[in-house]
Amino acid sequence: MRALAVEDDARIATDLTSALQAAGFVVQTCADGEAAWFLGDTEDFDLIVLDLGLPRLDGLTVLKRWRAAGRDMPVLVLTARGTWSERVEGIDAGADDYLPKPFRMEELVARARALVRRSAGRGGAVQSAGELTLDANRMTVARRGVPVAVTALEYRLLGYLMLHHARVVAPGELLEHLYGDDFSREANALEALVARLRRKLGPGIIGTRRGFGYFLQGAEAQG
């Protein structure tokens, strides 16, 4: 974990550094707004602790510029003045958390850890098998990175096959998953669906085991 501590009071800066280091961060410090802005914009930090009262460039301005530039690292703001309107201002400028001086180092560290933990927990719901990639967020399908337009039903079929990509899935099971208890469909509906999908995806994606069912042709080539 890399942390940047922006603080012009040398004593507080020292305390900050040692506290963060004790919590496992690699700490870099800087003492004025211009330098902070440059560092935060050009380098990658897992956390920034930002004092608002800074020489050369105000902390709030620095923060706003980072956010305007699309930098979204967690920023913990420190300020001497503790009025509520100040705090609202800081939060609206894009601060992730706020701590009024004076504060206990234990609390700062706890909040720092919480911020980092939270920002780490953002992942994509993208899964892939073989050449195929499904994006559950955008509901899109791609083969070798080339997007393929699929309908809702086709997507669900692919999703189920990918979920069980290591085995051959029986037509009955697929029908049940796609349509639930509604057995009004003929078995051919599934075959038509697979055919359309194959036309869109090209060969080598959906395989057939005659008499057993369908499977995703991925890493493991089934005879």
Add this chain to the structure above:
Amino acid sequence: MRALAVEDDARIATDLTSALQAAGFVVQTCADGEAAWFLGDTEDFDLIVLDLGLPRLDGLTVLKRWRAAGRDMPVLVLTARGTWSERVEGIDAGADDYLPKPFRMEELVARARALVRRSAGRGGAVQSAGELTLDANRMTVARRGVPVAVTALEYRLLGYLMLHHARVVAPGELLEHLYGDDFSREANALEALVARLRRKLGPGIIGTRRGFGYFLQGAEAQG
């Protein structure tokens, strides 16, 4: 946006509700820990405001149980006692933010909004995706910098889509977060809402994936 306010003091609960509603949340309240635990575990909220002093089940316990169950919605904790050790305890239990009583409703709302935005990985009060810009303070919308007059409901729809601008949002989810548990509306209400919004914003902003839902058309047009 759906918010749950857990607060046993009726007067504070009322104030909370109206403040959050004014900020565009659909608010549900409950007054004891058991009910809060159940609601937070079974339903989907964009934000939970949690008082620690609760009858039947302590707020901290409720929070820990949610986290243990893998529920990761943003939780803003309120407490009467403002000692720093208390705060550390709350944060370690999984709180995303902390506000000691007494507090200003303005600050609570600012923090609430910040939490919600942050949970989607974004910073400031002004957020944009593609050509669209939302200002959470003024509740205004602009396309390419040109302001567009939208109603409260339209704004909330856009806000939710922008919060989840990377994914396709199902109609059911939109209905739930726009109206809460009130299922009196026909699905067509949403379609009408989207239609009106599209007329105001012009084409190329709100996209449809037939069978899936709606999404914000940003830089990336889907395949």
Add this chain to the structure above:
DNA sequence: GCGAGGCTGACACCGCGCTGACACAACGTA
């Protein structure tokens, strides 16, 4: 070579999603 299971193109149908018109409630105003 035969038969059954699987594939495919054509087609029809259905329902999803869009739209304009209307109804009605909430609100401000004269």
Add this chain to the structure above:
DNA sequence: TACGTTGTGTCAGCGCGGTGTCAGCCTCGC
């Protein structure tokens, strides 16, 4: 209180995309 205004849900209708059905062909396995 009566009246416009505004916001929003409801309704009916419609176009079209998605999907099931069908008939016929292909192909695998014996």
